Amino acid sequence: MTDTQQTAPDSGAAPDGGTIKIRLEDLAKRFAGQREPAVDDLSLEIPEGEIVIFVGPSGCGKTTTMKMINRIIEPSSGRIFLDEEDVTKVNPDHLRRRIGYVIQQIGLFPHATIANNIATVPKLLGWKKERISERVDELLETVGMDPGQYRDRYPKELSGGQRQRVGVARAMSADPDVMLMDEPFGAIDPITRDRLQNEFLRLQERIKKTIIFVTHDIDEAIKMGDRIAILREQSHIAQFDTPERILVNPADDFVADFIGRGASLKRLSLSRVRDVELHQWPTVEQGASRDEVHRLLEASDKSAVLVLDSQRRPVKWVNADHLQRAGGSRPLSELGLPAEAVVQPNATLSDTLNEMLSARYSTAIVVDSSNAYQGIVDIDTINETVRSLRRAEQGRLRGGDDEHEDS
Amino acid sequence: MSTTSKPPLVASAAAVVTAPRRRRSLGGYLFMPVLLALVLVFTFVSISRKDLDSTESKRLAFDYIVARTVEHLELTVISTLIVLVIAIPVGILLTRSFARPVTPFAIAFFNIGQAVPTIGLLLIFAIVWSIGFVPTVVALAAYTTLPVLRNTMVGLTQVDASVIESARGMGMTKLAVLTRIELPLAVPVIMAGLRTALTINVGTATLGAFIGAGTLGSLIVSGYSGNHPFITIIGGILVAVLALLVDYLAGLAEDFLRPRGL
Numbered sequence: 001m002t003d004t005q006q007t008a009p010d011s012g013a014a015p016d017g018g019t020i021k022i023r024l025e026d027l028a029k030r031f032a033g034q035r036e037p038a039v040d041d042l043s044l045e046i047p048e049g050e051i052v053i054f055v056g057p058s059g060c061g062k063t064t065t066m067k068m069i070n071r072i073i074e075p076s077s078g079r080i081f082l083d084e085e086d087v088t089k090v091n092p093d094h095l096r097r098r099i100g101y102v103i104q105q106i107g108l109f110p111h112a113t114i115a116n117n118i119a120t121v122p123k124l125l126g127w128k129k130e131r132i133s134e135r136v137d138e139l140l141e142t143v144g145m146d147p148g149q150y151r152d153r154y155p156k157e158l159s160g161g162q163r164q165r166v167g168v169a170r171a172m173s174a175d176p177d178v179m180l181m182d183e184p185f186g187a188i189d190p191i192t193r194d195r196l197q198n199e200f201l202r203l204q205e206r207i208k209k210t211i212i213f214v215t216h217d218i219d220e221a222i223k224m225g226d227r228i229a230i231l232r233e234q235s236h237i238a239q240f241d242t243p244e245r246i247l248v249n250p251a252d253d254f255v256a257d258f259i260g261r262g263a264s265l266k267r268l269s270l271s272r273v274r275d276v277e278l279h280q281w282p283t284v285e286q287g288a289s290r291d292e293v294h295r296l297l298e299a300s301d302k303s304a305v306l307v308l309d310s311q312r313r314p315v316k317w318v319n320a321d322h323l324q325r326a327g328g329s330r331p332l333s334e335l336g337l338p339a340e341a342v343v344q345p346n347a348t349l350s351d352t353l354n355e356m357l358s359a360r361y362s363t364a365i366v367v368d369s370s371n372a373y374q375g376i377v378d379i380d381t382i383n384e385t386v387r388s389l390r391r392a393e394q395g396r397l398r399g400g401d402d403e404h405e406d407s
Numbered sequence: 408m409s410t411t412s413k414p415p416l417v418a419s420a421a422a423v424v425t426a427p428r429r430r431r432s433l434g435g436y437l438f439m440p441v442l443l444a445l446v447l448v449f450t451f452v453s454i455s456r457k458d459l460d461s462t463e464s465k466r467l468a469f470d471y472i473v474a475r476t477v478e479h480l481e482l483t484v485i486s487t488l489i490v491l492v493i494a495i496p497v498g499i500l501l502t503r504s505f506a507r508p509v510t511p512f513a514i515a516f517f518n519i520g521q522a523v524p525t526i527g528l529l530l531i532f533a534i535v536w537s538i539g540f541v542p543t544v545v546a547l548a549a550y551t552t553l554p555v556l557r558n559t560m561v562g563l564t565q566v567d568a569s570v571i572e573s574a575r576g577m578g579m580t581k582l583a584v585l586t587r588i589e590l591p592l593a594v595p596v597i598m599a600g601l602r603t604a605l606t607i608n609v610g611t612a613t614l615g616a617f618i619g620a621g622t623l624g625s626l627i628v629s630g631y632s633g634n635h636p637f638i639t640i641i642g643g644i645l646v647a648v649l650a651l652l653v654d655y656l657a658g659l660a661e662d663f664l665r666p667r668g669l
Binding site for chain 1: 577
C-alpha cells in the first residue's frame with residue numbers, strides 16, 4: 001500500500017456533504033523561549049456532528065491545538081472559525097461558554113456541590129433558577145446518575161467514574177454544539193473506561209455534538225472517532241481520515257507505525273452488527289410440534305432450527321439428531337443446545353466474533369433491545385465484511401484499481 | 408485534625424452528604440472556654456481575697472483592668488485588620504501571572520518587617536517618631552504582614568491547576584475564577600495565616616506598654632518596676648488568657664469558614 005496515493009493533509013478534510021463546524025486556518029503557536037513552534041501552520045476542517053480525534057505521540061502538539069480552539073491557549077497566528085464566524089478575536093470568555101470542555105483531571109470544583117458544578121455555565125449565562133435546576137436533574141439522568149442521590153453531594157464523595165460523568169454533564173450543561181475533550185477517559189481504570197466510552201458513544205448518537213477529542217491511544221481513537229487526525233510533531237497532520245481508511249491505507253510509515261500491528265483485527269471494531277446483512281434462520285415457537293420442526297428442517301438448507309419463547313426470545317438450537325435421541329414427549333425447550341452468543345445490533349463485529357469464539361458456535365444470534373430474535377450473523381459474514389471493506393476502500397483509494405490483497 | 412465521625416448507625420446515602428463539618432467534638436469546643444473561665448474566676452477570687460496596698464488596689468481595680476484589656480484588644484484587632492487589608496490584596500496581586508517578575512522583591516521587602524524584632528522597631532519608632540497607640544499598631548502590623556502574605560500566596564498557588572483550567576475553559580472571567588474558585592479554596596490556608604498573625608499580635612501588643620500604649624503589658628511593666636510581683640503575675644495570667652481566647656476564637660473561625668466539600 002505504498003504507491004501513488006498519499007493522503008494529502010487537506011484531502012481528507014473535505015466533508016462528505018456535511019457542514020463544516022470548525023475551521024482552523026494556518027494556526028500556529030510559538031511559546032516564548034522555545035525555538036521551534038509547538039504548532040506549525042495547521043489547517044483543518046471539522047465537520048458538524050462528528051467526533052474528530054486528535055491522536056499522536058506525546059509532545060506532538062495535539063493538546064495545544066485543541067486548547068487553541070477555545071483559546072485557553074491563544075494562537076500566535078492563524079484564524080479559528082466557528083460556524084464560519086471568525087472567533088479568533090472575540091471575547092474568549094463568551095466564546096468558551098459556547099464550547100463544552102472536559103479535561104483529563106476533570107477539574108470539578110471541590111467546594112461546590114455536584115448540582116452547582118453542573119450549573120456553572122448556565123449561571124454564567126444568567127439562566128433562571130428553575131431552568132437551571134431542571135437542566136441539572138436532566139443531565140444527571142443523562143449520564144446515568146440519580147439526581148436525588150447525587151445533586152447535593154461534593155466531588156470528593158464520588159468515585160473516579162462518577163466524577164468523569166459529572167465532568168461530561170457539566171460540559172454539556174448549556175447544550176453547546178461543540179465539545180472539546182482532552183483525554184477525558186485517561187485517568188480511569190480500563191474496565192470503567194470501556195463502559196464510559198460505550199455510554200458516551202450511545203449518548204453521542206442522540207446528541208450529535210461536534211466533538212474534538214484528544215488522546216494518545218490509537219485504539220481509543222479508532223473506537224471513538226468518526227474521523228481521526230494523526231498528528232506528528234508540531235501538529236503536522238500525517239493523515240486526516242475516517243478510521244476505516246486510515247487502517248486500510250495508512251498514508252505513510254509514520255501512520256502505519258502509529259497504528260501498529262493487528263490493523264485487520266482493529267477493523268472489526270469499526271463495523272457493527274447493524275451494518276451487516278443478517279441471515280434468516282428457520283425458527284419455531286417452543287410449543288410447536290415435532291412434525292413442524294421436521295418440516296422446517298426439510299424445507300431449509302440449515303441443519304438446525306432456532307427455538308423461540310413466546311416473546312420471540314431465543315431459547316435453544318435443535319437439530320434432527322436431538323429430536324430423534326430425545327424421543328417421546330419432552331418439550332422443545334428442553335432439547336438441543338443452549339442459544340448462546342447473543343448480540344444486539346450495536347455490538348461491534350469484534351465483540352460478536354468474541355461471543356462466537358467463547359460459545360464455540362460459528363453463528364451469533366442478533367436480538368433487539370427487548371431480546372427478541374432478529375436474525376443471524378455467521379463467521380463467514382464477518383470474514384466477508386472485513387474483506388469487502390478492505391476491497392472497497394482500496395479500490396476507492398487506488399482509483400478503481402481492482403488489484404487487491406487478500407487478508 | 409481529629410475528625411470524630413462515628414460509624415453511622417444506619418448506612419444511608421444521607422450519611423455521606425452530612426459529612427462532619429465540625430473538626431472537633433462538642434467537648435473539644437468546650438474545653439478551652441471552660442478552662443479560661445476557671446482561670447479568670449481563680450484570678451479574681453485571689454485578687455479579692457488579698458490585702459492590697461494602694462498601688463495594687465489601683466492597678467488591680469476591675470475598671471483599670473477592663474480599660475487595659477480594651478486597649479490590648481484594640482491594638483490586636485486594628486493591627487490585624489491592617490495586616491489583612493495589606494497582605495491579602497498584595498498576596499493576590501503577587502500570585503497573578505503578570506506579577507511574577509516582582510514577587511521575590513516584594514517578599515524580601517515584607518521579610519524586613521518580620522526580621523527586625525518588634526521591641527527594636529517599637530523603640531526606634533519611639534525615638535524617631537512618636538509614642539503611643541499608632542506606632543505600636545504600625546510595628547505590630549509590620550511584624551505580622553509576612554505570615555499572612557505568605558499564607559495567602561501559598562493558599563492561592565496550591566489550588567489545583569486543573570480546577571482553574573476547567574473554570575477558565577467554561578468561560579468564567581479571571582475575576583470570577585479568583586473570587587469564586589481560588590479564594591474560597593484558599594480560605595483554610597489564609598485563615599491559618601491570619602490566626603498566626605492574630606496570636607502573635609495579641610502577645611506582642613504587651614510590648615506596647617513600653618511606649619505608652621497601655622495594654623495589659625502595663626500591669627506587667629509597672630508591677631516589675633515598682634516591685635509588685637503580684638501585679639506582674641496577674642498581668643501575665645491575663646495576657647495569657649486573652650491570647651488563648653483570641654487563638655480559640657480564630658480557631659473557631661477557621662473551622663466554620665472552611666468551605667464544605669474540602
